[in-house]
Amino acid sequence: MAKATQQAAVAAPQLSGGWPLLGHLRAFQKDPVEMLARGAHDLGELHQFRVGPQAFVLFAGPRAHTAYFKAPDEQLDARSVYQFTVPMFGRGVAYDVAPEIMSEQLGFLFPELRESAMERFARIMFEEIDMFAESLGEEGEIDLPVEMNRLTVNIASRCFLGEEVRNQVDAGFAAAYHDLQAGINTLGFFLPRLPTPAHRKRDRARQQVVDILSRVMEQRRLAGSEAQDFMSALMRARYKDGRALTNDEVSGILLTALFAGQHTSAVLSTWTGLQLFRASDYLERLRQEMQAVYGETGTMTSANLKAQPLMENAVRECERLHPPLIMLIRKVLKPMCYEGMSIPAGTLAIVSPAVSHRLPHVFANPDQFNPDRFAPPASEGKQHQFALIGFGGGRHRCMGKNFAIMQIKAIWTLLLDRFDFSLNGAFPDPNYGSWVTGPQRPCQIRYRRRAQAGAVRPAREVRMA
Ligand code: HEM
Incomplete structure (x- = not known):
């Protein structure tokens, strides 16, 4: 189980390759999945990056997803992110x-x-x-x-x-x-x-x-x-x-x-x-x-x-x-802590099904199309509630x-x-x-x-x- 401690929390590791002012804008626009997958591969369950002035943090893998999906709305808020739907839904x-x-x-x-x-x-x-x-x-x-x-x-x-x-x-x-x-x-x-x-x-x-x-x-x-x-x-x-x-x-x-x-x-x-x-x-x-x-x-x-x-x-x-949906997004309203790493208010927190579904420690040979992985004896995806998201x-x-x-x-x-x-x-x-x-x-x-x-x-x- 992931431990969340407020003491001595440090910032999540930073994805390399950002530009002054633009941050990771160009890589994110070109191929967001490739960029986020590189971060998850190099930096593990949590990493941060910037798109222009906006700070983002990616939660990658089933344990990190648990913290993300179990956080209350008052901490991780969907509403402010999905405001663009208001003119459509009414x-x-x-x-x-x-x-x-x-x-x-x-x-x-x-x-x-x-x-x-x-x-x-x-x-x-x-x-x-x-x-x-x-x-x-x-x-x-x-x-x-x-x-x-x-x-x-x-x-x-x-x-x-x-x-x-x-x-x-x-x-x-x-x-x-x-x-x-x-x-x-x-x-x-x-x-x-x-x-x-x-x-x-x-x-x-x-x-x-x-x-x-x-x-x-x-x-x-x-x-x-x-x-x-x-x-x-x-x-x-x-x-x-x-x-x-x-x-x-x-x-x-x-x-x-x-x-x-x-x-x-x-x-x-x-x-x-x-x-x-x-x-x-x-x-x-x-x-x-x-x-x-x-x-x-x-x-x-x-x-x-x-x-x-x-x-x-x-x-x-x-x-x-x-x-x-390759990314789900929430706005951090109250500071959050995961595995000794702090996530400040104002950050946009992401989980990416497209990235997490290809983590090799969660799904064997992840790029291969193999529906039998979900059948016994492998029954991949059943090992963790938040593996397939x-x-x-x-x-x-x-x-x-x-x-x-x-x-x-x-x-x-x-x-x-x-x-x-x-x-x-x-x-x-x-x-x-x-x-x-x-x-x-x-x-x-x-x-x-x-x-x-x-x-x-x-x-x-x-x-x-
Ligand atoms: C292949 C088809 C579908 C996919 C991949 C899909 C995917 C998703 C995902 C990933 C979320 C969570 C969004 C988030 O956490 O930000 C979601 C929420 C939702 N989905 Fe689906 N969905 C599909 C079909 C449907 C259908 C058929 C309905 C019809 C009723 C539906 C209604 C909803 C609603 C209302 C929510 C919002 C739930 C909430 O915020 O409480 N979806 N869907």
Whole structure:
């Protein structure tokens, strides 16, 4: 267990190579993961660096993650770091309110993500992925990140926002949501309210999304109808003081969940596909597993998806190698101490899934794609609660993790059952220019429908049966 002592604390070691005034700005911009990995390799669990005037400290490895994730919000604060989301999610929700109110708001969604809701999600995923697969035809070429984005917007809008919003995806919702997403840029991170053309476009897009969502809420109220989705759950919810949520608050919380869950899922799904296309032996075993699970019924259910440990391990391995969020950031509000090293208030404290997941003393041969590392006897990642942190940890850990993993398993179960895929060109590098780290684009892949009938039957046939 890490000892935290206030006495005789020293500063964390400093990463070499910083420039006067700029600090490590250039290296950080060029390849943040390479820079942080060098620090973790040379300096161990904690090291500090500067980007311009801002001091940063990296917590690397499971023991240091424990101290990070267990620190209270009053010490390590997410809210001040994520202020750039306020113009997108709106006033009065998420990072615009005190942490205890944000948890009350997110808590309204928990019942909708419980185990029993997963069956409904599995059915929706099955139908949406089936429609997507049919839209591909017999063979062709696609830009995989673009298509995964399309598919996950359809799934998330239907599962979280409701059928009515799903039906408007192509009639304005997707375009407005896209413009809103484009509001996440470097300038917006530092000056989220600066009236630039991009920010004005973002604000207009938010209003369009809120208008669409508010109209659906009004229709539901007029019809006295309820649905099993986040929107109805939030419309029913009451704060501790008995107050109902306004349309704007409901929209803001829905946007928080959509932003947290959709693009991240699209990106992890993309990386999972890319890794599987070139892992021919593992792919063969996956198809045998699919045959064993779906051969009888052909139906995608949450129970069937759970009975696919090889697919589960492939997704976990891609979470390890390609975590969509390469850094989680908190502001140090109260000085902190770790293993005799002090971290002053004002520092930005980081954990980096991308760096920690490749520490060789935590994961053997860390650069190798080896999903079997998560199976017995190695069962890597189980040795420590905070070894695999692609979905965060502690009180701010991801609430949509089970949904996300199930979704990616569902996507690749059905698509690999119907098609053979291959990547055009070399395996892509990560694009660190975006808040969520996907592959460099374009990322073209070729596909061809498989001749033999697969194990998973088309959703339409299953419904008719
Ligand atoms: C592959 C997909 C996903 C990845 C990689 C991912 C990753 C993460 C990570 C790393 C965090 C912690 C952030 C931090 O500590 O600063 C987080 C938090 C969160 N995630 Fe996810 N997530 C995914 C999907 C989802 C989905 C589908 C939902 C939908 C409900 C969701 C909702 C949230 C929310 C609301 C939080 C904030 C929790 C809090 O601060 O209390 N995520 N996610």
